[in-house]
Amino acid sequence: MRLNVPVPLLMLIAPSLNRVYAGEAPRLAASELAVTAGVEVEPVVIAGVDYLRIQAEDSENLRGIVAVQSARLGLYEEVSGLLRPIELPVVDVLDEDLVTIPKYPGKTNEQLTRLLLNVTLSQVVAGQGTRSVLDPLCGRGTTLLQAWRLGHDAAGIESDQKAVEAFAAYLKTYLRRKRIKHTAEMTPVRREGKSLGKRFDAEVTVDGRSMSLGVFTGDTRQSAKLWGKRRFDAIVTDAPYGIVHGSVSDVRGGGRDRSASGLLADAIPVWASQLRSGGALGMSWNTLGTPRERLAELLTAAGLVVRDDGPWRHFSHRVDSSVHRDVIVAVREV
Numbered sequence: 001m002r003l004n005v006p007v008p009l010l011m012l013i014a015p016s017l018n019r020v021y022a023g024e025a026p027r028l029a030a031s032e033l034a035v036t037a038g039v040e041v042e043p044v045v046i047a048g049v050d051y052l053r054i055q056a057e058d059s060e061n062l063r064g065i066v067a068v069q070s071a072r073l074g075l076y077e078e079v080s081g082l083l084r085p086i087e088l089p090v091v092d093v094l095d096e097d098l099v100t101i102p103k104y105p106g107k108t109n110e111q112l113t114r115l116l117l118n119v120t121l122s123q124v125v126a127g128q129g130t131r132s133v134l135d136p137l138c139g140r141g142t143t144l145l146q147a148w149r150l151g152h153d154a155a156g157i158e159s160d161q162k163a164v165e166a167f168a169a170y171l172k173t174y175l176r177r178k179r180i181k182h183t184a185e186m187t188p189v190r191r192e193g194k195s196l197g198k199r200f201d202a203e204v205t206v207d208g209r210s211m212s213l214g215v216f217t218g219d220t221r222q223s224a225k226l227w228g229k230r231r232f233d234a235i236v237t238d239a240p241y242g243i244v245h246g247s248v249s250d251v252r253g254g255g256r257d258r259s260a261s262g263l264l265a266d267a268i269p270v271w272a273s274q275l276r277s278g279g280a281l282g283m284s285w286n287t288l289g290t291p292r293e294r295l296a297e298l299l300t301a302a303g304l305v306v307r308d309d310g311p312w313r314h315f316s317h318r319v320d321s322s323v324h325r326d327v328i329v330a331v332r333e334v
């Protein structure tokens with residue numbers, strides 16, 4: 001009698017990822033899939049090529065999760081040592097070149113950004129479909145654009161006005177060139193007669209689905225004031241590394257701090273207050289400036305619950321001699 005043993009699935013990892021994670025891509029990809037799908041995942045090498053072996057039944061739900069993974073190239077069923085390809089659904093609303101075309105110093109790698117978004121969104125409870133994602137240190141918008149590609153609304157804050165202007169100019173040109181139906185405008189922000197900077201707002205409609213995007217120039221510690229009563233499903237950000245970008249401790253004075261610790265201590269309670277119940281905050285940062293335990297303390301003190309066991313402890317990786325990056329996610333429990 002034939003026993004009904006599930007056939008293992010294999011996710012093929014994009015080879016380009018090893019450039020991003022210095023050979024640690026399989027481990028990071030395994031942790032991403034383990035937390036987003038809630039299944040056991042093991043990196044394996046078959047004929048010299050990296051795959052993730054997934055201990056789960058093939059299902060529509062699992063295919064949907066594999067399709068959004070930051071590292072996936074393909075999915076196979078492993079039958080008696082042979083690989084049978086499985087077609088994955090098309091999940092991205094906008095093309096990959098939306099996030100790969102911009103190149104500038106200080107850009108957060110687009111795959112790491114996608115990983116961070118995926119693991120954070122996987123912890124958001126209640127409600128389905130379109131989420132609202134805030135990146136309160138948004139630079140030139142890698143998180144915002146990845147959120148759009150996944151069909152979510154995006155919002156941001158960035159202290160460098162030139163970065164916001166460059167982002168706005170790029171996005172307008174991209175949408176026009178691709179003939180995507182959109183609106184986009186930059187407007188001054190004034191409160192009580194005082195100039196507070198600028199805001200950029202855009203909206204696209206793709207296949208009848210509309211997505212919004214808004215960015216304020218300004219200090220992230222003013223995020224709750226700038227966004228007012230608006231609450232977000234997810235807050236996703238790559239904190240300043242203290243190398244290309246110092247953390248701006250005084251936006252007007254331009255004071256710079258070697259690590260982001262001071263900024264994070266001030267900003268985390270503000271960001272936590274902008275998270276709706278059931279929402280999640282995910283961050284990548286340089287552990288050489290701020291130890292994981294310190295960040296976990298700050299998130300806990302702000303009333304969030306840190307995801308800290310099993311695969312959550314396996315995202316740390318070396319970027320270069322001055323940056324050792326990790327990922328942390330915390331939730332506002334319902």
Ligand SMILES: C[S@@+](CC[C@H](N)C(=O)[O-])C[C@H]1O[C@@H](n2cnc3c(N)ncnc32)[C@H](O)[C@@H]1O
Nearest residue numbers: 107108137138139140141142159219220239248
């Ligand atoms: C690591 S970069 C993020 C890059 C972004 N993910 C991208 O790919 O373009 C951190 C950003 O935080 C911004 N920043 C630093 N301190 C800030 C503050 N107090 N308020 C707002 N933005 C700040 C920096 O200007 C920088 O753009």
